[in-house]
Amino acid sequence: MAKNPEYYESLNIDYKPPRGNWMDRPVDIKSGIYCYPARPVVLENVGMNDRSDWGKYWVIEDEDWELPDDWKERFLNKMRDMLDKYRTFKIYMDICVRCGACADKCHYFLGSGDPMNMPVLRAELLRSIYRGEFTKTGKILGRFAGARKLTKNALKQLWYYMFQCSECRRCSVFCPYGIDTAEITIMGREIMNELGMNIAWVQESVSKCIHTGNHLGLQPQAYKECIDAMLWDIEDNVGITFEPTFNRKGAEILFVTPSGDVFADPGIFTLAGYLMLFEHLGLDYTWSTYASEGGDFGYFTANEMAKRMNGKIYNEAKRLGVKWILGGECGHMWRVLNQYMTTWHGPIDFLEEPVSPITGTKFENAKAHKMVHIMEFVADLIKHNKLKLDPSRNDHLKVTYHDSCNPSRGLGLFEEPRYVIKNVCNHFYEMPENTIREQTYCCGSGSGLNASENMELRLRGGFPRQNALRYVADKYGVNMLACICAIDRAALPPAAQYWNPDVGVTGVCELVANALIMEGEGERTHNIRGFEIATWEPEP
Amino acid sequence: MNLDKLLAKKKDLIVDKWINSIYESYPSETVEFFRHQRNKFANPVGADISEAVGPLFDELLNGNNQKNMFSLLDKIVRIRAVQDFPPSGAVAVVLLLKKIIRDETKKDIDTDGFFEDLLELESRIDYCILLAFDVYMKCREKIWEIKLDEFKKRPFFVEGEARCLSYMVRQEQGQGKGTKDCCNSCGLGEVR
Numbered sequence: 001m002a003k004n005p006e007y008y009e010s011l012n013i014d015y016k017p018p019r020g021n022w023m024d025r026p027v028d029i030k031s032g033i034y035c036y037p038a039r040p041v042v043l044e045n046v047g048m049n050d051r052s053d054w055g056k057y058w059v060i061e062d063e064d065w066e067l068p069d070d071w072k073e074r075f076l077n078k079m080r081d082m083l084d085k086y087r088t089f090k091i092y093m094d095i096c097v098r099c100g101a102c103a104d105k106c107h108y109f110l111g112s113g114d115p116m117n118m119p120v121l122r123a124e125l126l127r128s129i130y131r132g133e134f135t136k137t138g139k140i141l142g143r144f145a146g147a148r149k150l151t152k153n154a155l156k157q158l159w160y161y162m163f164q165c166s167e168c169r170r171c172s173v174f175c176p177y178g179i180d181t182a183e184i185t186i187m188g189r190e191i192m193n194e195l196g197m198n199i200a201w202v203q204e205s206v207s208k209c210i211h212t213g214n215h216l217g218l219q220p221q222a223y224k225e226c227i228d229a230m231l232w233d234i235e236d237n238v239g240i241t242f243e244p245t246f247n248r249k250g251a252e253i254l255f256v257t258p259s260g261d262v263f264a265d266p267g268i269f270t271l272a273g274y275l276m277l278f279e280h281l282g283l284d285y286t287w288s289t290y291a292s293e294g295g296d297f298g299y300f301t302a303n304e305m306a307k308r309m310n311g312k313i314y315n316e317a318k319r320l321g322v323k324w325i326l327g328g329e330c331g332h333m334w335r336v337l338n339q340y341m342t343t344w345h346g347p348i349d350f351l352e353e354p355v356s357p358i359t360g361t362k363f364e365n366a367k368a369h370k371m372v373h374i375m376e377f378v379a380d381l382i383k384h385n386k387l388k389l390d391p392s393r394n395d396h397l398k399v400t401y402h403d404s405c406n407p408s409r410g411l412g413l414f415e416e417p418r419y420v421i422k423n424v425c426n427h428f429y430e431m432p433e434n435t436i437r438e439q440t441y442c443c444g445s446g447s448g449l450n451a452s453e454n455m456e457l458r459l460r461g462g463f464p465r466q467n468a469l470r471y472v473a474d475k476y477g478v479n480m481l482a483c484i485c486a487i488d489r490a491a492l493p494p495a496a497q498y499w500n501p502d503v504g505v506t507g508v509c510e511l512v513a514n515a516l517i518m519e520g521e522g523e524r525t526h527n528i529r530g531f532e533i534a535t536w537e538p539e540p
Numbered sequence: 541m542n543l544d545k546l547l548a549k550k551k552d553l554i555v556d557k558w559i560n561s562i563y564e565s566y567p568s569e570t571v572e573f574f575r576h577q578r579n580k581f582a583n584p585v586g587a588d589i590s591e592a593v594g595p596l597f598d599e600l601l602n603g604n605n606q607k608n609m610f611s612l613l614d615k616i617v618r619i620r621a622v623q624d625f626p627p628s629g630a631v632a633v634v635l636l637l638k639k640i641i642r643d644e645t646k647k648d649i650d651t652d653g654f655f656e657d658l659l660e661l662e663s664r665i666d667y668c669i670l671l672a673f674d675v676y677m678k679c680r681e682k683i684w685e686i687k688l689d690e691f692k693k694r695p696f697f698v699e700g701e702a703r704c705l706s707y708m709v710r711q712e713q714g715q716g717k718g719t720k721d722c723c724n725s726c727g728l729g730e731v732r
């Protein structure tokens with residue numbers, strides 16, 4: 001065969017992407033990465049800007065986003081209001097020195113390789129507009145001062161990347177100035193609400209919460225039926241029959257949990273844990289079909305909406321006349337109530353400082369907002385030997401624990417869940433240090449981003465977590481990932497299906513349910529999911 | 541020197557170049573990060589690429605075991621299947637090796653039998669590209685399966701009978717507008 005120099009040279013392939021300043025890059029919107037926009041009707045029926053005054057629908061992949069003529073004015077007026085109202089926002093806009101410490105800490109950057117997902121650049125999208133439209137130096141020096149004007153391209157970029165931030169706050173842990181990029185995303189999203197630019201998944205949830213009490217739109221009777229169905233399962237698998245109460249006035253404790261626990265698999269098995277535990281303790285508590293959502297989807301739209309939605313929990317506590325509130329395994333509910341609830345609705349003088357009726361422990365940390373986390377409650381019970389447990393029933397599981405972002409970074413809840421898991425399971429393994437506790441990686445689907453249409457975004461954003469999981473799965477044979485957040489329970493299984501198909505997902509209370517020895521129970525051959533314990537192999 | 545010997549000698553260099561050229565298919569800021577962050581939990585994509593490329597090169601040269609190749613390609617292509625690459629860009633990682641090998645062997649092209657060996661190796665690389673395509677399709681199909689699963693799990697699939705509570709209340713109070721005007725904000729009522 002003759003050698004052919006031309007053939008030899010002909011392979012001129014080049015996959016290098018173009019270089020250049022990010023401000024000049026046209027935004028390249030990809031399907032699989034963005035969420036569908038909210039329908040005008042779901043904005044209208046909660047009193048948010050529904051675009052009806054300019055009457056235009058909005059298709060993300062269209063060139064023209066059908067904005068009103070005065071879109072710029074609306075945007076900047078809202079931004080000005082917020083800069084005046086929230087000191088943190090103004091400070092975060094002013095003080096970033098672009099040191100880059102946060103740049104490589106975001107799971108969306110790590111998973112996508114798209115530098116616009118570096119927290120510092122995500123924030124610069126808004127900060128550059130702040131400089132260019134609100135500061136003298138920015139107006140004079142323009143790009144030299146990192147400033148730019150608000151243009152349609154800038155707005156598109158902002159929208160695209162603000163909905164690629166799960167508000168997990170991992171980046172803020174590393175910022176020497178304490179700048180919280182999640183907070184900047186929150187502000188950015190609220191500003192864009194002025195133009196009716198929120199996403200369907202968030203907005204439908206908000207609407208359902210307001211109209212039916214929870215984001216799944218379960219009406220009171222359906223909500224109760226779901227719980228009844230779980231009670232039948234408990235009867236089958238545990239051999240115990242009981243009936244909890246709903247909307248009962250005069251109960252000592254109101255229990256609030258995300259509605260995902262009541263409806264969605266595997267959250268419903270966490271629900272079984274709550275039900276069995278409270279029955280076992282003889283707790284004087286009630287469910288509510290009005291405060292039937294722990295999650296605050298308003299938090300992903302605007303401050304006022306967050307407040308309105310969160311208020312339902314206190315309103316219900318007041319109406320029922322309970323003493324304090326116990327909260328289930330939810331994620332952002334805990335950040336909201338720990339950091340905002342008292343500011344919005346305080347002082348909460350119609351409730352009492354929570355005291356465990358079983359152990360007498362005072363939960364002083366909950367003095368202000370009067371709400372106790374189920375993990376604190378259970379850890380306290382175990383510590384005082386109030387639960388009979390048989391951890392060997394979980395022996396077929398090798399468990400690791402995913403610190404859900406908000407309970408860990410927003411509430412500082414690190415030890416209690418671990419303490420509980422170690423008491424109900426014999427095999428527990430930690431994922432690598434830089435992926436847990438305050439450095440935990442997001443599931444990839446927080447802050448309203450767990451729609452299905454943006455699955456590629458969720459899978460790549462979930463990769464850093466799944467990579468750490470894969471490590472313990474390979475090394476120790478871990479087959480179960482425990483977490484304490486309903487979004488996690490919805491988001492981690494699909495991510496595991498893609499990255500770790502041999503690992504299942506569970507709430508911590510499900511592990512408790514399986515280990516709990518109840519008075520009068522039958523022979524426990526099956527776990528709470530109805531599988532034979534001896535042969536069960538978990539899958540996502 | 542024959543091709544095999546030459547490639548064995550230059551292995552480290554070629555693997556290094558291959559890793560770098562895969563990195564360089566990402567934006568420049570990201571390339572810097574991939575190169576410098578050595579902790580595999582802080583840089584999962586960079587780590588997976590650099591861990592898979594060496595063994596894949598060995599496999600191409602010596603083993604040619606399809607199963608091994610598939611699982612090594614899976615490490616790289618599974619990630620690219622959810623990133624911003626077009627399908628061609630996702631599988632191009634293998635193609636990049638061809639160019640590197642040609643550049644590195646240019647000087648020895650006149651050696652007897654060398655060119656034939658090269659063609660043979662390139663055929664193996666071509667086959668590997670096809671395998672990468674299989675991996676890519678497997679991943680993409682999985683993604684759609686996951687999406688479909690999620691849609692099927694949505695409450696309205698199960699609760700077909702359910703009606704909007706606000707709507708029922710409005711009707712009771714004599715403000716009913718008829719089902720056609722159901723706002724369907726809950727997603728459970730009439731589809732608009």
Ligand code: SF4
Pocket residue numbers: 105106107108118119122164165166167168169170171172181182185442
């Ligand atoms: S808050 Fe989380 S998702 Fe948002 S930029 Fe920071 S690390 Fe990324």
Ligand code: SF4
Pocket residue numbers: 095096097098099100101102103119120174175176177178179
């Ligand atoms: S770490 Fe803080 S100061 Fe440094 S770039 Fe990030 S936000 Fe700015």
